[in-house]
Amino acid sequence: MASMVEIEKELEEDFALFDDWEGKYDYLIGLGKDLPLIDDKYKTDEYIVRGCQSRVWLHAANNGDFVFYSADSDAIITKGLVALLVKVLNGQKAEEIAHADLSFIDRIGLKEHLSPNRSNGLVSMIKQMKLYALALTKH
């Protein structure tokens, strides 16, 4: 498994190929299509990430020390965003996830989604993923 930093680096390079927002967003939307989809039985209120304008369902499971996420959203840009996170965090150690920096999102040019604004909720997703990781380390 590649390290988080390596995957982030790779994503940064991928996004750098596009010099306009359109390319970046097309690519982001594409990422959403590759997202490991959440099992329908988890698409309930219990698994909803609060603080997003669109609905995001998120589930985490562990395989030993390693955490695996699946997710879905009713908005495709949001789905791309959560896919981005899953790509970086999936298969990583719970502890590392809990301390992940994730500032690469700013560097790939999606800073607007990191604002404290409650409307987009990337911040909420990150928080939720870290919480899951923390919870799994405690088992």
Next chain:
Amino acid sequence: MASMVEIEKELEEDFALFDDWEGKYDYLIGLGKDLPLIDDKYKTDEYIVRGCQSRVWLHAANNGDFVFYSADSDAIITKGLVALLVKVLNGQKAEEIAHADLSFIDRIGLKEHLSPNRSNGLVSMIKQMKLYALALTKH
């Protein structure tokens, strides 16, 4: 008895003699000294004019159609202000008092006391004097 307008005119002329605020205020304070003082038995809360930073007691009596005021204040500028009003309104007909214009105060250069500010309360005094006049017309 001179008419209100005549007395106002006279006061305007008197004040116009001073070209600085000091003279005007000295004169105003002097007027306070000539004020028909209120009987001590009326120096109670009942006769206090609300809305002044200093305390003003005001009493009105009628002689037939004509109204006569007496007053006092614990601040000497306030006393001058109420004296100014008494000078103009004393001995006038209740009805005329109720409709008095009194904008001469602005013209003699004491406009600052006419603001809606609750601290000085010239406006409150005028209101109270008119109320008394109205009450007396109803008898």
Next chain:
Amino acid sequence: MVTTKEISTSLSASVDWKKVREDFPILKREVNGKPLVYLDNAASSQKPKQVIDAIVHYYSHYNANVHRGVHTLSQEGTHAFEASRLLVKEFINASKTEEVIFTKGTTGAINLLAYSWGRKYIQEGDEILISQLEHHSNIVPWQMLCEGKKATLKIVPINEKGELIWDKFLQLLSDKTKLISVAHISNALGPVNPVKNIIQEAHQRNILVHIDGAQAAPHQKIDVQDMDCDFYTFSGHKMCGPTGIGILYGKEKWLEEMPPFEGGGEMIKTVSFEKTIYNDLPFKFEAGTPHIEGAIVLGDAIKYLTGIGLENISKREHELLHLATKELNSLDGIRLIGTAAEKSSVLSFLVGDIHPFDMGTILDKMGVAVRTGHHCCQPLMAWFDIPGTVRASFSFYNNENDIDRLIEAVKKAIKMLS
């Protein structure tokens, strides 16, 4: 022969809208490399330089605490503060300045009502009537009141155009109804409610009526005496004024009877530990140092709006609304939410199954600012069974080019998101 239509067009045409637009400095800025198209006016309006200058003037020339200072600055501040109250009174045609209470906004004003009037007059078993359309600020205060008092909140239903259903409204009125609280204009969908008829029906049954005017005051002439509402509330920031200031209008007789809400400086006549005597109206409801800048400059905003003329503003905004509606309707897959016969300049829509958040994000990238989501009207969204809408809301300083840009951006978004 001149038709009414022609008269109205010529009315709005008499204003130089291009020049008006230049009053708004923010409209010159770029967003994501493109000139800003601001279509989020229902959330908050932009400010003309006359208003911004008035703020600078206030802080540079006569900033001071009001109402009690003997010194010149305080006198000038107080004078401007009370002069603004007079402007508000005239703006809504209240009968007295005592009926105009400065609050921190519509929400603050409604909470004042719910706490002060509500806790005195609402008893167990009473009913308060609101509508399915209301903004959270005209729902939650009443919910909280009803919960505390064991009273019941009743909801006037709407039809699929977003109009109140009149028969249902009448059926909901009863002996238990103590207050009706409805929006003059819905912020999410734009329908203008028949407030005058509502008030008439209510008053025949001795029911009081509060009208939430947050979306009406910026866009049309308000006349509280003609309407005969008991209470009317609105926000400065939605009508070219500063943030943090709003108005509660109330008929004097009700305000007189109501107990104070907040306690503190300004709202008292005399304080002793044994007995405190509250001040007269309007000060009884204005505890603490007021938002002096906000109150004074709200007056400048009113001068600005009345300088253009509320009728002109209404006309102009309707022109823009009609144009945008037509253009948008010409696109495939558009679904307008809220198609009331009488409607203000709010255009709520969905396209195919594109999520409003996706649409809003792409529009922003194109420099077009719209609002997306539930617009603080979750019960309304639940009724339509949608996650939210995309809402473009127009102000008189928008123009035809803004609409072109909106349409272009929506087209681009459809292409990217489908």
Next chain:
Amino acid sequence: MVTTKEISTSLSASVDWKKVREDFPILKREVNGKPLVYLDNAASSQKPKQVIDAIVHYYSHYNANVHRGVHTLSQEGTHAFEASRLLVKEFINASKTEEVIFTKGTTGAINLLAYSWGRKYIQEGDEILISQLEHHSNIVPWQMLCEGKKATLKIVPINEKGELIWDKFLQLLSDKTKLISVAHISNALGPVNPVKNIIQEAHQRNILVHIDGAQAAPHQKIDVQDMDCDFYTFSGHKMCGPTGIGILYGKEKWLEEMPPFEGGGEMIKTVSFEKTIYNDLPFKFEAGTPHIEGAIVLGDAIKYLTGIGLENISKREHELLHLATKELNSLDGIRLIGTAAEKSSVLSFLVGDIHPFDMGTILDKMGVAVRTGHHCCQPLMAWFDIPGTVRASFSFYNNENDIDRLIEAVKKAIKMLS
């Protein structure tokens, strides 16, 4: 050997106060033909151009409603809004931004406390302890609460210097005491209360403490964690910030337990007619569109003050206070009201039997703005058995010339009024 005195002087001397003064445009204006001497700082402070410019910048560049908009303006506004909350947190050394609630001022913050905390935790027979020194805003909300709950308001007495009488304070503490609410610094007389000791005594008895910091926050470094107060409140307009904004600080554990106060937009997570779920801190207590300009620009005021340094400000204001006290004391018939050992830059006085209103009027004619009257502390004035005082309150932007002008004007007034 360098004495403490010398160190402090050199500290304040390191700031170019002449240059600082130039930041304040209003200080260049004339009043009654004379350059303004503004000594009414305890009522409201003046604003530096940095703050005024920040307002203009806000309205010209990123004015939009916050927290829910997808578009750039709203994102930028939200960012600045929350960045300001962080600045406030650091300014008072709170442990989390969630503990910082934007209100409309100190009065608004105290009312929030009285309504939310008070109505949940105060029961019949309970006692709330305030002092003889309090501002009406820290009296009336508690009076209203006690009246509603049949609880009792108890008063800590003061001595003739204006200091709390410590023994009496301790005697008043009992099992019934649920809250102590006292000023950090009295606005009328200036004494600094021993808040840390008060809080220690209170906490040993499980009593909560609210400190009214309206007069402290502008003048000295505040550290709510070191103080260990449960609640702390202050106003932006007294600390170089805009009007209409203030802060309630509360320990997270108390704020979490407290029910919401006002209902509306922003303070909810989800709304349905059946069940409304309130938002997390700090939003739970911030209903409606906030005073965005005020909140953001309060951050600029904080940056301005901390740029100069609160210690420097304290020192400078004490220099001015001492000079003015000395000069004033050299006049015949002067009676200083409030002579506490620890005192902030407030100078309350009377001269012979001259009424404060008369004095204030003449001072204004001389271009000197002071406050006269009861300073919203009627019970305190009653205690001293005086109609009010003349109050000169100093800010770091005042200077020695202002004091000369004050003394000159007082002399003139004495001549005219005796």
